[in-house]
Amino acid sequence: MKLRALIVDDEPPARGKIRKFLEARGDVQIVAEAGDGVEAVEKLLELRPELVLLDIQMPRGDGFDVLREVYPQHKPMVIFTTAYDAYAIRGFEVEALDYLLKPFTAERLNRAVDRALRNLGAGAEIEDRVRRLLHGLDRSEQRPQRLLVRGQGRLFFLNASEVEWIEAEEKYVLLHARSGRHLIRQSISALEARLAPASFVRIHRCYLLNLEALKEVVPWGQGDCVAILKSGTRLNVGRSYKERLLAAMGASAGAG
Amino acid sequence: MDNTRTMESCAQAAGTPPPPADQVSAGREAAADGARPRRLAGAGEARGAGPRHHWIELSDLNWKLCFLVYVVGALLDTGTVYTHDLAQRAPVAYFYPLIWESTGWLTAFALLPLIVFGFSRLPIRRQNWYWTIPAHLAISMVLGVVHTLLMLHVRQIIYALFHLGAYDYGEMRYRFLMEYHKQLPLYWIIYVVLRALAYYRQGRERERRAAALELRTSELQRQLAQTQLQALRSQLNPHFLFNTLNMVSAVMYEDVDRADHMIATLSRMLRLSLEEHVGTRVPVRRELEFVGCAVELIQARFQERVAIDIQCAPDLVDALVPNLALYTLIENAIKHHGLEREPVIWVRARMERRDSNLALEVLDNGPGITDPAKALRNGVGLGNLERRLQALYGDRHQFELENRPEGGLRVHLAIPLEREGPAPQK
Numbered sequence: 081m082k083l084r085a086l087i088v089d090d091e092p093p094a095r096g097k098i099r100k101f102l103e104a105r106g107d108v109q110i111v112a113e114a115g116d117g118v119e120a121v122e123k124l125l126e127l128r129p130e131l132v133l134l135d136i137q138m139p140r141g142d143g144f145d146v147l148r149e150v151y152p153q154h155k156p157m158v159i160f161t162t163a164y165d166a167y168a169i170r171g172f173e174v175e176a177l178d179y180l181l182k183p184f185t186a187e188r189l190n191r192a193v194d195r196a197l198r199n200l201g202a203g204a205e206i207e208d209r210v211r212r213l214l215h216g217l218d219r220s221e222q223r224p225q226r227l228l229v230r231g232q233g234r235l236f237f238l239n240a241s242e243v244e245w246i247e248a249e250e251k252y253v254l255l256h257a258r259s260g261r262h263l264i265r266q267s268i269s270a271l272e273a274r275l276a277p278a279s280f281v282r283i284h285r286c287y288l289l290n291l292e293a294l295k296e297v298v299p300w301g302q303g304d305c306v307a308i309l310k311s312g313t314r315l316n317v318g319r320s321y322k323e324r325l326l327a328a329m330g331a332s333a334g335a336g
Numbered sequence: 337m338d339n340t341r342t343m344e345s346c347a348q349a350a351g352t353p354p355p356p357a358d359q360v361s362a363g364r365e366a367a368a369d370g371a372r373p374r375r376l377a378g379a380g381e382a383r384g385a386g387p388r389h390h391w392i393e394l395s396d397l398n399w400k401l402c403f404l405v406y407v408v409g410a411l412l413d414t415g416t417v418y419t420h421d422l423a424q425r426a427p428v429a430y431f432y433p434l435i436w437e438s439t440g441w442l443t444a445f446a447l448l449p450l451i452v453f454g455f456s457r458l459p460i461r462r463q464n465w466y467w468t469i470p471a472h473l474a475i476s477m478v479l480g481v482v483h484t485l486l487m488l489h490v491r492q493i494i495y496a497l498f499h500l501g502a503y504d505y506g507e508m509r510y511r512f513l514m515e516y517h518k519q520l521p522l523y524w525i526i527y528v529v530l531r532a533l534a535y536y537r538q539g540r541e542r543e544r545r546a547a548a549l550e551l552r553t554s555e556l557q558r559q560l561a562q563t564q565l566q567a568l569r570s571q572l573n574p575h576f577l578f579n580t581l582n583m584v585s586a587v588m589y590e591d592v593d594r595a596d597h598m599i600a601t602l603s604r605m606l607r608l609s610l611e612e613h614v615g616t617r618v619p620v621r622r623e624l625e626f627v628g629c630a631v632e633l634i635q636a637r638f639q640e641r642v643a644i645d646i647q648c649a650p651d652l653v654d655a656l657v658p659n660l661a662l663y664t665l666i667e668n669a670i671k672h673h674g675l676e677r678e679p680v681i682w683v684r685a686r687m688e689r690r691d692s693n694l695a696l697e698v699l700d701n702g703p704g705i706t707d708p709a710k711a712l713r714n715g716v717g718l719g720n721l722e723r724r725l726q727a728l729y730g731d732r733h734q735f736e737l738e739n740r741p742e743g744g745l746r747v748h749l750a751i752p753l754e755r756e757g758p759a760p761q762k
Contacts, residue, residue, distance in 0.1 A: 091637060093586035100589060116675065137579075139641070139675030163578035182578060183585035241706045292706065 082109040085131040088120040090138040098133055101186045117141020118235045124150045131196055136162040141237035144217050145226045155207050157196040171216055175209040219277050229262035240275055244293035244309055248286040281328040283307055284318040291332050390456040392530050410441035435494055443486045447479055451526055480519040484512050580633050598636055605629040617656040619756045627663050641680055648687040654756040655694050658728055664721045665747050669700035696749040704739035
């Protein structure tokens with residue numbers, strides 16, 4: 081049986097070259113190609129290929145955004161490709177994950193595919209490494225955090241910095257962004273962990289607030305307070321979250 | 337007769353090498369005499385700029401060494417007189433020539449500071465020699481009389497102390513003259529030695545400053561090299577370079593002619609980047625050529641997903657702009673465009689003259705910027721451009737970013753309109 085592979089690259093000629101190299105091998109079946117992040121997520125979840133050749137720099141969500149969305153549901157073998165991304169390369173080196181520097185030769189691609197074939201059985205360890213890589217990227221401030229959302233009938237990646245606040249609604253969360261509201265299926269606690277480095281702070285059991293969108297915090301009644309956003313929205317601050325908010329505001333004021 | 341050879345030994349004494357340099361320039365940082373404008377020299381000398389006021393100062397001399405020279409002179413002269421008298425078969429006790437010569441030399445030593453002081457305050461220059469030299473001759477005459485009298489009295493006191501009888505120096509009129517014959521050359525020998533000393537000190541000072549200058553120059557050169565390297569890297573943005581190379585390597589399988597064309601365009605860009613003597617500012621013509629190459633390659637990569645339109649008033653092609661200013665703004669627009677909501681990136685750049693300014697406006701349909709002030713401060717591309725604008729134009733430039741109400745970013749840049757060509761002569 082052939083290895084089923086997806087090629088993700090935003091440049092059609094680059095995809096053509098990879099296709100040509102892979103087809104020459106004979107043991108890989110190319111199930112589809114994707115030209116941007118959203119398309120890659122859709123095709124990965126739909127076709128569930130065992131191998132993905134994943135470009136890092138792409139429009140509509142980069143390679144890491146794609147993996148972050150897909151990995152909880154499907155864990156393909158990944159060969160990263162990048163022309164130049166010193167930061168990502170450091171991440172691959174740290175986790176000993178395979179990556180190809182573009183432009184690459186057929187031999188180099190074949191070596192990477194061979195290794196992926198060998199590793200097919202022993203996926204668990206590699207899955208750990210990918211998770212660590214993504215976790216490391218979450219914690220860095222160098223990369224903008226992006227969330228996959230659906231708007232006007234289509235999926236797209238939304239920059240976390242555009243989100244003003246996030247509201248929990250049972251199994252979903254509602255993102256309140258400048259451009260509109262978006263519902264995504266994720267728990268507010270998971271988002272809180274992921275967005276903490278991007279200046280988001282939990283202010284209520286149900287609210288996660290972007291400090292960049294905060295105008296002021298005013299006392300309200302006995303010991304309670306209210307956060308007033310630049311957009312005018314008022315949010316109650318939970319009593320047990322008040323200290324955390326004030327500390328985060330102090331820290332961001334100090335850093336700014 | 338006992339004093340006939342004093343002169344030669346004086347000359348020898350005066351010819352001794354100057355004191356060690358660390359003594360000479362001890363604690364002195366000030367500009368050497370020669371470095372100041374010549375017309376300041378002379379009467380107004382003492383009020384000259386800087387802490388060093390005179391071409392020679394008392395502290396420039398190593399007084400212990402001077403004393404030693406005078407003592408050696410006295411001993412040599414004593415020996416000369418003694419042996420001369422032996423040769424003349426009229427020996428005197430060694431004691432007598434020792435008294436004569438040492439009183440002669442040591443009273444001369446006592447007057448040495450006065451001589452140095454005189455030379456220091458009344459320097460002989462090309463412009464004033466006609467009165468300073470006669471003045472010094474007069475001073476030397478006065479000092480000669482003083483020296484002779486001093487010597488005489490000291491000898492009389494010593495004679496009295498050691499009960500050697502009265503000291504008689506003969507007919508004083510002639511003695512003054514005789515002594516002056518020795519004192520005059522000694523006076524000028526001292527001048528020559530002081531000059532040599534000052535010259536040596538200036539040489540050291542110049543050497544020290546040359547070494548400091550050399551150090552500074554090499555430091556500046558290092559910084560320049562660093563800047564050039566950075567400029568090179570920003571032009572040959574590795575991201576851009578490798579993406580283009582990858583593109584060429586892929587297109588080659590499909591369309592050799594197109595791949596060939598891309599290589600030629602990339603080569604042109606590399607050549608422009610590697611050009612020497614590219615200043616911090618370039619004529620618009622050159623910036624447009626570079627940006628044109630970049631746009632062509634970006635277009636090849638993104639194809640129908642990007643539309644870049646650049647307009648420039650024809651009379652601006654020889655205006656000067658910061659190197660890579662337009663390129664930075666266009667690259668910035670494309671880099672931050674995630675194509676999230678807009679399927680096509682468009683960038684519109686417009687360069688025109690506004691009064692005495694060159695205005696550059698770049699619009700895009702990207703996501704805009706959350707915090708424009710922060711982007712100008714910390715952004716790699718934009719921040720770097722802002723720092724360069726600040727360094728080049730100070731307050732005479734405008735650089736603004738704003739999110740357009742209909743979406744996308746508007747960058748507005750205004751700099752004084754200056755054209756290529758030789759700088760106007762004052």
